[in-house]
Amino acid sequence: MTSVEEERPRALLAGASRRWVRLLPWGVAFVLCVALLPTTIQVLTADYGLNGGLASALAVAQSAPLLLAVVRPLRAWYVVFAADVAGALALLTVDFEERLLWPFPPMEIVGYVGLCLALGLRERRRTLLLVWLATAGANVGLGFAAQHGTDAMTLLLTILGGITLLLAAALRERYEAQRRLAEQETISEAERGRRTLLEERARIARELHDVVAHHMSVITVQADTAAYRLDRLPPNAQEEFTSIAATARESLGEMRRLLGVLRSEEAHGELAPQPGLTRIGQLVEATVRAGVPVEFTPCDADVSETVGLSAYRIVQEALANVVRHAPGAPTRVSVSASAAEDGARLTVLVVNGPPPEPPAAPLEEGGTGHGLVGMRERVRLVGGTLDTGPLPDGGFRVAALLPLDELDEKDPT
Secondary structure: OHHHHHHOOOOOOOOOOOHHHHHHHHHHHHHHHHHHHHHHHHHHHHHOOOOHHHHHHHHHHHHOHHHHOOOOHHHHHHHHHHHHHHHHHHHOOOOOOOOOOOOOOHHHHHHHHHHHHHHHHHOOHHHHHHHHHHHHHHHHHHHOOOOOOOOHHHHHHHHHHHHHHHHHHHHHHHHHHHHHHHHHHHHHHHHHHHHHHHHHHHHHHHHHHHHHHHHHHHHHHHHHHHHHHOOOOOHHHHHHHHHHHHHHHHHHHHHHHHHHHHOOOOOHHHHOOOOOHHHHHHHHHHHHHOOOOEEEEOOOOOOOHHHHHHHHHHHHHHHHHHHHHOOOOOEEEEEEEEOOOOOOEEEEEEEEOOOOOOOOOOOOOOOOOHHHHHHHHHHHHOOOEEEEEEOOOOOEEEEEEEEOHHHHHHOOO
């Protein structure tokens, strides 16, 4: 059942977004069929003097397949081409006036041009070339049997058919190129976002590795030196500390093997201690030196290294965005800790107003969106929430709420 549905041909322009465009091929085919069928019978019998029954059969064979051309234009061409050639041969049996067009009367040319349009919108270049060569060969071959000689009008079907095939193929290829370009842009944008997310996660993993490695190293040292620092330590306690130290060393080694590949050889700067809340003031000072007036409200809360690093990076990226996209805009940076029913929270707030008038040109016309991705990843890492967005006055707001479980433990009030 599935294979039958996959092989079912699609109508011309079936992929168009607008309904009237999808129905256009059916409408054109129906109009041509309804108009050409009686016209062909009338012209072949009244003007050319062909037998009525034969003229009707030729008219049906030359007009009805135009409806099939909407779905299967090549199959329709086989029928129409054979009927047109048969009609030209049939006209050799009657004596018609020299002024009348032969081997293909005008109504046959109109239907054939419409068919060539459908072929050009569906078939490949090689098929179109073979169709035109067959048309030209039949046209030239029939010319040798002409009753009243040949002229330029005799090749009218070949000329018009070739032009129609060429134009329709050009339109189809242009549409395909635009569709592939749009698909590639969509894929590139998705890959760019995915790469940005992976890069930021790798960066966070490297920093997390540094934080965890520090604590694990401290545990190892404390456990190893417990026997020398503590007097009269029982033997079972010494064995317990020795086991703790061994487990900590093993865990530290496994973590370094898993996460060590994330640290590139060129990232020498990451060997330094990771920044925290105490370093935010330095960020503000550097931003002020860059020409952005910043009002800073610091916080001296005792937070974990992970939360402090996340807060630092959020402020860092927010201030960088102000410098890039709103140079000179007044900015307010606030970091504060507060207690709530569901636990203590660290609030990180960076709000900038609109750039001064006249507005200064942004240093970067287009952003990559890496900053917001990094902020969300860092907030998600510690289980917090992030709210960002433009303000009515033209400014921008970045607000993050980071949980402080350790603060709750140290300050039960």
